[in-house]
Amino acid sequence: MKALYIEKENTVYLKDVEVPQPQPDELLIKVAASGFCGSDIHILKGGHVQKYPVIPGHEFSGVVEAVGSKVMNFKVGDRVSADPNVFCENCDACKSNHQIHCKNLSVLGSLRDGAFAEYVTVPERCxxxxxxxDFIQASMAEPLGCVINSHNKYEIPIGSTVLIMGAGTIGLMQMMLSKKRGAARVVMTDIKETQLEKAKELGADFTVKSEADVEQKLRRIAPEGFDIVIDATGVPKCVEMGIRLVKYAGKMIVFGACPVGSQITVDPFDIYFRDLQIIGSYALEKTLGQAIAMLQSGALDLRPLVGQVVxxxxxVQVFRDFADGKTSNKLIVSFFD
Ligand SMILES: [Zn+2]
Ligand SMILES: [Zn+2]
Known part of the structure; x- marks a missing residue:
């Protein structure tokens, strides 16, 4: 089969490889759609936990092609998506329902072969x-599952004002879900004008370009601050500003991945005196089913987030362009014409 193949740091090409064989508890899936994600860039450039060589791709959908002897709930021909985080269910983290912190975690597309290939295997439990x-939206259930996982950690008070920093695919999903959950006003920032236009089209109430006076402009929109601030940029300076912009008794959600080892300056008196909560949220944890349910019912429609389907x-070329920051919106590889 053909697969996108990262041989080593910064080296990616198409390669003919063996079709993987499913273990007794695994499904062999014929991939229908597979989405690119920011973390794929880190896997290509070497800044992620990964093995080399590796076939990337952890946001996907497809059709069951074969099942292992112990598989109980799937059969050939079933249309599926999967949680790429293969957890063990035996370690301390798994046993206390914190599977994303599994001590034996193996992740599709970084620690085991992923879905930018004609076929991929996953354990039935995932x-x-x-x-x-549709396969394209189903391939976006994984990033939506990450967004839902963060929302499972706090309430959005009805009538609240929410600030979302970063209007990329994830920021836009954060906006759509915040509106569903009771936000009266969602304000979004981004450095790209085109993303802010997209945000407006999809329902953001205010947009502010992220430039020198962004904080003053945001202050004017919400003089008391924002009930909820969500960082979807992964830029430490944004997180720092976000904490300053949280309203008393409000919440700062650290969702974007800042560089490992980066630092911010926070006044702890501010956290204490203004009753702030700072909440981190990493990846998804048993939330893929919630994401699929939201998409199946049409409660959320992610199709407007799709950029190129290739x-x-x-x-290969699209991946390189993506890594060089030359693309916008979600890039999806489709295995159908
Ligand atoms: Zn992802
Ligand atoms: Zn575990």
Whole structure:
């Protein structure tokens, strides 16, 4: 089969590889759609926990091609998506329902081969039926599951004002879900004008370009501060500003991945005196089913977030362009014409 193949740091090409064989508890899935994610860039450039060589791709959907002898709830022909985090369910973290912190975690697309390939294997415990949900939206259930995982950690008070920093795919999903959950006003910032236009189209109430006077402008919109501030940039300076902009008794959600070892300056008196909560949220944890349910019912429609849909052959160049920051919106590899 053909696969996108990262041989080593900064070296990616298409390669013919063996079709993987499913273990007794695994499904072999014929991939239908597979999305690019910011973490794929880190896997290519070497800034992530990964093995080399590796086939990237952890946001995908497809059709069951074969099942291992111990598989109980899936059969050939089932339409599926999967949680790429293969947890053990035996370690202390798993046993206390914190599977994303599994001590034996193996992740599709970084620590085991992923879905930018014609076929991929996953354990049954990670797979989900998608019914007749379209494959492209089903491939976006994983990032949506990450967004839902963060929302499971706090309430959005009805009538609240929410600030979301970063209007990329994830920021836009954060906005859509915040509006669903009771935010009266969602304000978004980004450095790209095109992303802010997209945000407005999809329902953001105010947008502010992220430039020198962004903090003053945000202050004017919400003089008391924001009930909830969500960082979807992964830029330490944004997190720092976000904490200053949280309203008393409000919450700062650290969702974007800042560089490892980066630092911010926070006045702890401010956290104490203004009753702030700072909440971190990493990846997804048993939330893929919630994401699929939201997409199946049409409660959320992610199709407007899709930018380019390309073939596996085209994906090598698209991946390089993505890594160089030359693309916008979600890039999806489709295995159908
Ligand atoms: Zn991802
Ligand atoms: Zn575990």
């Amino acid at each position: 797979a989900f039926h998608i019914g007749d949900l 073939s596996l052959e085209e994906s």
